[in-house]
Amino acid sequence: MGRRTGWWPTRAERGRLPASALPRTFSAARARVAASMVCVAAALGALTGTYAQPAAAAGTADGYAFADDALPVTAAQSTTGAERLRLGGTYRSSVSVATQAYYRLDLDAAADAYVAATVVPPPGTSVTTLDGIKVSVQDVDGGVCDQDTETFGSVRSARPLTAWAVRELTSRRSRCQEAGTYYVVVEAVKSDDEVFAPEEWELELVTVSEPKLERSAATEAPDSWNSAPPSGLTGDPSPRTGGAGFTQATRLGQGVWEDEVRPGQTLFYEVPLGWGQQLYATAELGSSPGGSGATAGALDLTLYNPVRGPVEDERVGYYGRQQSAELDPLPPVAHENRFAVSDRISGMRFAGSYYLVVHLADQVAERFGDEALGLTLRVGVEGVPRSGPDYAGEPEPKGLFEAEGASGLPSLPGGGGSGTAKAREATDDDTAMTALAVGGLGGGTALLAGLGVWTVAARRRAG
Structure with missing residues (x-):
């Protein structure tokens, strides 16, 4: 899969591999x-x-909106006594800073299993560039099936941060292929113990299964695709209010959308993508009516896939004038993307709901005040959905890899989606x-x- 196997900085810092409007x-x-x-x-x-x-407004600077149906689960300090996570479930827990939290998975040999963990530091928590979250799936012998580390990076502002890991059934490796017990290990990583006043960060966990294919398919990722953004992403924007969490994400289609964001706030938007479709997205922060100076790492735009795996992020500074963060062109959604070395390609492996997450650093308030700034999202969806791979079973949760409402048709007047x-x-x-x-x-x-x-x-x- 080309997944990370140790401590890595964020993607933006390590370089890259090749509603409708009324009449x-x-x-x-x-x-x-x-x-x-x-x-x-x-x-x-x-x-x-x-x-x-x-x-x-759904999004607030005061916290993250956890899933209403999230089940409480207590983190264990060891594999002994680790509580079980069922595939297809959503859980709420917490992790003590600089310690490891353990959970158990009982897996068969018929499906891949994914775990995504969203850590939520309290607002105002001091964080550094290398602080973040580390998630791994391990077997009963301590072998690491997969792991991922995500950091706050240059946007040194406390915010929800998500990492993911997978137990993948593949002929390319011998470890982690058997049915049996596995462990999810979550760690709130910090580079300096003294900068963390809170001892615990809240945590949301989701578990997903993806069945094997009924028959063999392509095992090579694409090496080229159309990188030209779709035309027509101009015109009067339509208002939308971003949500405060993945389960409250506001649905967007192709078009131009208008919102506002306050320093310290994180907004969630959902874009359905079918198999074979490409996504283009830009977040534009409006100019400030007052203040002066510069805030490095002010605006963060991150794309997550249907399993909440981080795909791509862009970060820009803010100087009081309009500024934009644009995702690099991504490949069309395809099952074979998982075989790519690059995370930004392998992450585009499922159809379903993709998430655009926008965060404005709380440090912006120091120079430009704590009033909300205008936010414009330009979203392009290229291509018509096609049929997907033939799975030998149903994923958990069911319907996760289906993109209801996805279409490559032109947007409605006024940017009202597609x-x-x-x-x-x-x-x-x-x-x-x-x-x-x-x-x-x-x-x-x-x-x-x-x-x-x-x-x-x-x-x-x-x-």
Whole structure:
């Protein structure tokens, strides 16, 4: 696989190997409807007590949004007594800084097994360039099947940081091929004990299985692909609010998207990719209305695959003027990418939900204040999804390597994404707006009916 087997710096520092927008006709009507809905909802709330305040932004600088269904699991200090992690599960735990946390896996010989660990230092934690997280899968004899170390790097700002490891069934090695007991070892690595005030960092663990193929397939990774980004990633951006964790990631398709990010904040976005599709992404940080100076390693853009394995990251400084971080062109999603030496190629081995994670270093506040800065994401998805490999079974969790809504079709007007899901979302909005606009908003009955239509459309989008 070409996976890391020791202490490595981050990819950016070690060099590299070769929603749709509403029609303009209804823009003004939408604003009037929104205002009227607030009045109606308030009136109904006075009668029923069910009026809900608008939801707060999903991403906050105060913490990471753990999965709602994450099961608590206690880290063991030794392999003896290590709790079992079931494949396809999500777990919440913690790891003491500068110690090793142990968990157990019981594996068969019919599927690869992946473990991704996201460590969450408390906000304000002091970190250095080489501090980070190390994850490994080991056999009962202490042999390392695979390991990965991810560091905070030049963006020396406490944030969620994810590393992954795999027990892979392959003819290229003899170790870790048998069914039996294996151990997941997680370590919060630090270069200087004194800079870490907190003794424990919270941890989210996910486990995934990927079945063998029914028949043999290509075993060589591609060495060339189209590196030209797709055209048309311009125009008015559509607003989106990033989530605060992988399970709260905001869905994006091809297009231009607008958000804002505060110093110390991490935002999560989800982009579905089918087999054979390529992803292009750029994060642009807007200029600051005040302040001066420079912050090295201010903006970090990281791409994670469906198993939460780090694929690529870009980091740039900030000087008060607009600045962008752009991912280098990546290969199309393909099963054979796993045979590449480079992490950024081998990581593009699955179809499914890929994650763009944006972090703005908390040090930016020292020179430019703690107010949010504008963030623009330009996302390109090239190619039409094709059929994937024939797996000899189902992955755990089921459906993980499917990209619902992925499409290579052009984005909708205003950067509103691509694919049938986005088209359906646009249709829902248009239907609701048309009904309300034609009705003229003349009476209470029309408003209540409009509220019902709007609610149905919103629920359909949420589903």
